Structure formats: structure tokens, C-alpha cells
Amino acid sequence: QSVLTQPPSMSGAPGQRVTISCTGSSSNIGSGYDVHWYQHLPGTAPKLLIFGNSNRPSGVPDRFSGSKSGTSASLAISGLQAEDEADYYCQSYDSSLSGSVFGGGTKLTVL
């Protein structure tokens, strides 16, 4: 059971917009700690998509956006493309655990 909760799977057609949620608690996201997002294709190195809730590293398309409110955060992907099919993970800090925590991951399928 992951500290941060994500939907196990989501899907969308090419061109559509999908939003992946990440729900935490008062000891992590709810305490104001920032949320970061990663994209992971099996067998490859995970890739940073969003840092500090809503910031994109250089090279990440603006189709990817992040937001945070209360005890939750979201990753939105607009204009879905076949290459977006991957696993997505949120990450934050937890004060009870005194360390970094990840969501369980969301497998995104592009129909």
C-alpha cells in the first residue's frame, strides 16, 4: 500500500486529455510539501516530467502540466499521443516517515 494513492490505470484516445490524480494526507501533500511527477517506460530509466508541483524541465512538452490543491495533486496530459503510453508516478516528502514517498503508479494506455 503506497503512501500516495493513484488510480492503477487510465486510458484515452489520441488527441484527448487525461488527468492522473495523486492523493496524499496531512503528513505529506497536505503539509504543503511539493509534488513531482515521473514517466516510466518498462526497461528504461524513469524520466522527470514535473517538479515543484507545476514546473516542467527543459525538453518536456507543454502538453504535460501539474497542479496541487489541499492533499492532492494532478498531472494533466493534453493532446494524447501514442508515445505517452507509460507508467506515471507522483512523489513527495512525508514528515512521518522522514523521507521521500511515491504513489503506486498509473498505467496509461493510449487507445
Added chain:
Amino acid sequence: EVQLLESGGGFIQPGGSLRLSCAASGFTFSSYAMSWVRQAPGKGLEWVSAISGSGGSTNYADSVKGRFTISRDNSKNTLYLQMNSLRAEDTAVYYCAKVRGSVTTSYWYFDLWGRGTLVTVSS
């Protein structure tokens, strides 16, 4: 080229020990904290341990505390993870990751990852 390359994974019996290495290149290694993150088969990512750029500060997930030791050799641009008293539940792909932010605060994330090395603990 900026990259991280893990090595040292393999098959080990429960109770055994293994040391993982991560060779860094393309950036000033000593300027950045580093971390290990693992992924068990069919599971999500789990943060394992982190170390400051100087090596003076370390932290661990409760699941490995007292059994794993993170260290680094800045003269060799290499990160290590010494794993002792290994259990079946330690079976995972272990990723090395470069940290942005400070591991002595609450703000840090991973901006560069390696491709991982597989550790299998089984009798």
C-alpha cells in the same frame, strides 16, 4: 554525456550481502545528493536511501534501515549501496538517481535516473 550506470546486481540467497555501484558521468558528481530507488516485480517505485553531496548526511526508508548502507566516493564519481541481511522482499530493480534539492530538507526530487540493476533474493 550526462548519465548514470548501475552495476552489481545478481542472484543472492536470503541473508546474503551484495554491493551495488552507480557510475556517474557528465556532471559535477560531488555537487549533488544522490539516491537509490527500487521497483519490485509488478510493483511501483519505492525510495530506498539518499546521501548528500559531501556524504555527510544520509537517510533511509524504514524497510531497509539497519541493513543497507549508502555511501559515495567523489574521487571516483561513484555511488554505492551495501545491502546486508537480504530478504526475498528486497528483490527489485534498483535505480540510481541524481537529486535536485537537499536531502536534509523536505524539498528534493530526482532529475536523472539510471536504467537500473536487478537484484533477486531467493533460495
